[in-house]
Amino acid sequence: MLRESAFRMSKELGISLDEAERAVMARSGIRPQNNVRSIGSISELTPDLRGIALKVRVISVSEGVRSEGKGIYHYGSLGDSTGDIPFISWKDFPFQPGDGVLISNCSTRQYAGRVEVVIGETTDLNSIDDTTGLMPPVDDVVPMRISELTDGLRNVDVLGRADELHEVSVNVKGNPRMIVNGILLDGSGRIGFTCWGPIEMTQGGCYRIVGGNIRTYRGSLKLNFDPGAIVKRLPDDVIPPMEELTRPVPFRVHLIDEGFIPGPVILRGIVIDVRPGSGLVRKCVECGRRLHKGQCSVHGTVEGEDDLRLRAVLDDGSGTIMARAGRDIVESIMGRSMSSILEEARNNMSSDLVIEELREILVGHCWTISGDPGSDDYGPSLYISSIKPGLDGSLLTDEIMAMAEVLL
């Protein structure tokens, strides 16, 4: 019926059959289905497009399980020279990161605040060899330094040595999922990461990770990527050894406050306060959290255990930071062991003397501390690994040398 009218129209008006068919369909309100009008570029995509074709390179691809046992789907991100975009595929997607694909007759939708490419049963997927112009191949790109990463960056390409790898089971939308947390260090800085699925990574190994994104999480930048991103093991000599990467460097508090964490740092400044929660405390035997009136915030009423804590506020002129420490550091500051501190507290029938003594020793004096900085709900914080009175001599020498260079 449709064909007949189109045929008649093409004869009468002297236009091509194709054109006539489109005109007839338009007149009867039918939208053409499989017509690939043109090949679009990713930056031009808007929500609710139909029948578009794209020439892309796969950045990452992962497998998801459809609800109610309806099989699997694929998701990930695609890129071309104009940008990158997430996709979801309801049909088999037999491609790997780096592959070139011509996607015909796909659609777009708005999902989770972004435009997403939707690959359905009627979409054609064809592998293409010529990926020229579809993002530079991985081998031609210089990865970013960790210190160059900023909030909101997508499809990042970084190198680093992996540290503190932990597999954790989390609940993602009601389904248990194995994820991997860790830290990546490259000498310019370090960044925490989460891979949102199981992945083989070795403690201390050098990796290149392509296709992740950067978000601020609890005041620090974080790299997120899917197990389907490119995660390439590199030779060991591309990044300095771990000892070098984890050696504390002289640093300033305001930079930590801005979310920039290079690794362990050395800070020097005046301790301006020793906060409640310092001194003798009772801690939860399960998790080590400090108990409040016999209660752990996670485990409820639990048996407590004596412990020593320090929460000191250090001001280095650029900002203030909460410096925390546990038993070993408090013992070294007070010059005696926990058992003798406990005995004194029992004899005096008060544990407040401990925090008072810590205040007396620390507050108003200059200290050089080193440790691992981070951020918590109250701002920048640092877990002390060593604390020394006064200025560190070598730091002072560095500063004098730097001044001399300016003056001479």
Ligand SMILES: [Zn+2]
């Ligand atoms: Zn607890």
